[in-house]
Amino acid sequence: MFFGCKNLSFSYYEKKVLTNINLDVKKGEFVGLVGSNGSGKSTLLKLLCGILFPQEGEVIIKDQKLDEHNRIKVGYIFQNPENQIIGVTVEEDVAFGLENIGVPREKMLERIEWALSTVGLEGLNHADPNALSGGQKQRLAIASILAMEPEIILMDEPTSMLDPKGRNEIYKVIRNLREIGETIIIASHHYSDLEHVDKIIALNDGEIVYEGEKDQFYKSNVIQSELPFNEKIKRQFNADLKELVDEICR
Numbered sequence: 402m403f404f405g406c407k408n409l410s411f412s413y414y415e416k417k418v419l420t421n422i423n424l425d426v427k428k429g430e431f432v433g434l435v436g437s438n439g440s441g442k443s444t445l446l447k448l449l450c451g452i453l454f455p456q457e458g459e460v461i462i463k464d465q466k467l468d469e470h471n472r473i474k475v476g477y478i479f480q481n482p483e484n485q486i487i488g489v490t491v492e493e494d495v496a497f498g499l500e501n502i503g504v505p506r507e508k509m510l511e512r513i514e515w516a517l518s519t520v521g522l523e524g525l526n527h528a529d530p531n532a533l534s535g536g537q538k539q540r541l542a543i544a545s546i547l548a549m550e551p552e553i554i555l556m557d558e559p560t561s562m563l564d565p566k567g568r569n570e571i572y573k574v575i576r577n578l579r580e581i582g583e584t585i586i587i588a589s590h591h592y593s594d595l596e597h598v599d600k601i602i603a604l605n606d607g608e609i610v611y612e613g614e615k616d617q618f619y620k621s622n623v624i625q626s627e628l629p630f631n632e633k634i635k636r637q638f639n640a641d642l643k644e645l646v647d648e649i650c651r
């Protein structure tokens with residue numbers, strides 16, 4: 402198995418929030434994780450990257466159980482980039498993780514340049530991270546993870562704190578990451594975040610209730626609240642959003 406988990410269950414003290422989760426993610430796959438508030442998406446991502454440990458089951462990375470020795474292979478991008486940025490300059494921020502794992506200086510500079518250009522922040526090496534826009538901060542957080550060359554990247558609602566411009570910047574980065582063959586799981590409520598996913602996994606009350614094609618998911622009634630706005634309109638008024646607007650404006 403490239404990446405996934407087997408029979409994973411997790412409780413916060415007495416409260417069970419995930420039950421018997423099984424995932425199998427192929428190399429290069431782009432997976433969307435959806436579910437209403439509190440369904441367990443963030444908890445699942447935190448288990449998949451080793452921030453939390455399950456009471457039952459295991460996470461697998463390249464046929465091995467995820468533990469403190471190999472969890473570096475899983476990169477986790479927080480919802481709020483402020484939680485992740487620690488450097489005084491952009492370059493220092495990306496360098497931080499690399500220094501921790503003892504990457505030699507020359508290799509480190511190469512990786513920093515590559516990561517910054519992949520997220521479109523080239524030339525900003527000496528900028529103050531606090532002076533960056535929201536979209537740039539999120540891209541810096543992605544670069545810092547990318548530089549560590551993880552096998553898989555997990556993103557927890559990466560656009561929820563951004564304006565439309567920032568969101569578009571992140572979509573461009575995701576397209577770049579896909580082109581270079583990165584494996585990505587993205588938890589999100591935003592339909593646009595999930596436009597290009599290979600498959601959807603839907604959680605409800607801590608259980609997987611759907612796994613499969615995106616279009617099929619939106620056609621099904623598994624989780625109504627996750628439907629894109631246009632689809633909700635279609636079902637309610639039996640008309641396309643554009644047709645309705647045209648009709649109203651006539």
Ligand SMILES: Nc1ncnc2c1ncn2[C@@H]1O[C@H](COP(=O)(O)OP(=O)(O)OP(=O)(O)O)[C@@H](O)[C@H]1O
Pocket residue numbers: 413416418436437438439440441442443444445
């Ligand atoms: N640290 C914690 N201690 C106790 N309960 C928690 C903790 N974190 C989350 N929970 C509970 O676990 C359940 C799942 O939460 P989680 O944040 O994983 O869901 P989510 O699907 O990511 O929600 P959202 O879309 O709102 O971010 C919720 O009922 C939440 O209240």
